[in-house]
Amino acid sequence: MKICIARLDKMGDMILTLPIIKSLKNEYPQSKIHILASETNAKVIKNTEYIDKLIIIKDNPAILFEELINIRKNNYDYFINFSPNFKGLILCCFSKSFKKATLIFKSRYKNKKISKILTILLCKIFCNYLFIVDRFNRIKNNQELHQTLMMFRLIEICKLKFSRDTLIDIRLPKEKYVFTKKKSIVIHLSAKWINSFYSEDNFIELIKLIIKKEYVILLTTDNSTKSVFKKIFNKFPLIYQFDENDLINIQSNVIIMDKLDYSSWNKAIYSSQKVITPECGCSHIAAANKIPASIIYDPNNFAEAIHKEYAPWKSEYKKFTFDQKNLNLELIRDL
Structure with a gap:
């Protein structure tokens, strides 16, 4: 199985995604997992053992079409988009993946009935799986909202196996540097x-x-x-x-x-x-x-x-x- 996961934002967002990536690798050890990362958050996951390929997507709209062509050269079984931005959405919707899934976060500040309506429509046309997180109402009703749990929920909707108990795992420095007795x-x-x-x-x-x-x-x-x-x-x-x-x-x-x-x-x-x-x-x-x-x-x-x-x-x-x-x-x- 070949899986592509898009996370094109900040370091913290990528770190919160690592339990999902590692859990999938644990459940499907023979799978190939490719990660689309931003130039910023790619630093967090370089040389991570459970990631088979790291693809850096640059913050340049002018090369989006070129990047999409390169992504379409891979016939992924699953393309899973966790990125809240336009680029991740486009790469997901127009990839040549057998199954496409995306997470959509609505506003946490206002209860807008039409929030992300065009994005939702696009995803309903091109994606097989969609999980809409209504942050405003989840906060109002004291429901779970943690980013990592929301990503696990999308994995569940995709009918993939996983474990919510998976911890964050990055390549740590070889040793702690001691430069003072304090x-x-x-x-x-x-x-x-x-x-x-x-x-x-x-x-x-x-x-x-x-x-x-x-x-x-x-x-x-x-x-x-x-x-x-x-x-x-x-x-x-x-x-x-x-x-x-x-x-x-x-x-x-x-x-x-x-x-x-x-x-x-x-x-x-x-x-x-x-x-x-x-x-x-x-x-x-x-x-x-x-x-x-x-x-x-x-x-x-x-x-x-x-x-x-x-x-x-x-x-x-x-x-x-x-x-x-x-x-x-x-x-x-x-x-």
Whole structure:
């Protein structure tokens, strides 16, 4: 059996898809599983043993037709699309697969009767299996919404065998890098930290509290970091890769690790004892590395709904919100 799975979005989305991929490989060990991935989330699954082929789909609409032609050269038994975007849908609908299946997520914010109506119509014409997730009503009725469970539901509709108990499995770094006698903690700096409830000064106070607990703090960044953490960048030393010698030579309890590549970011997280992060892909990288995480959700963006849908899969974490009373002290208690 030959299966193609499309997941053309972010790292966290791909990590939440891994239990489905691994479960299918466990149930059908002789199958060939091809994964269509974005340039971003492909980094998570390179050299994964239970994936037979990784195909990177570029974020360029101009080459969609060329990519579709290449996909159509494969006669898949199943093409399963988990991507919420247009490209994944088109590749699924117009592939030459014997069976086509897709997942459609309707809005979590409004109960729109015509939400995704054209997408649904297209899928009903070209796909054999379709699972529509009405997020608004699932939230309203307190029904299950977790992304991984919704993907398993589509697999069930396809009448394929699977196990919901399958864990996330990625290729971990060969070893934990020890560069200090103290415990290390990764805090992911994202613009999501700064909002109407929490400021950069609040964050600096959190750092001071953690240092008192005898931790070395590794601050990892993304493209949004410098614009909102100007005091932090003026205050602490900066490096650009996870290098054991550099870390040993820096005499500081707080180190900014700026714009790490995926490999260095993964090593930093795997080598730490704890991750603190706003809700984002970092929480799923921590889960994949089996590192406990404190995850802070934005109360201005449906915190409970986001948690219900995107919580790390079967891993150790604790949920917080930015409007929580004495948030810094609660984060310290969770160390």
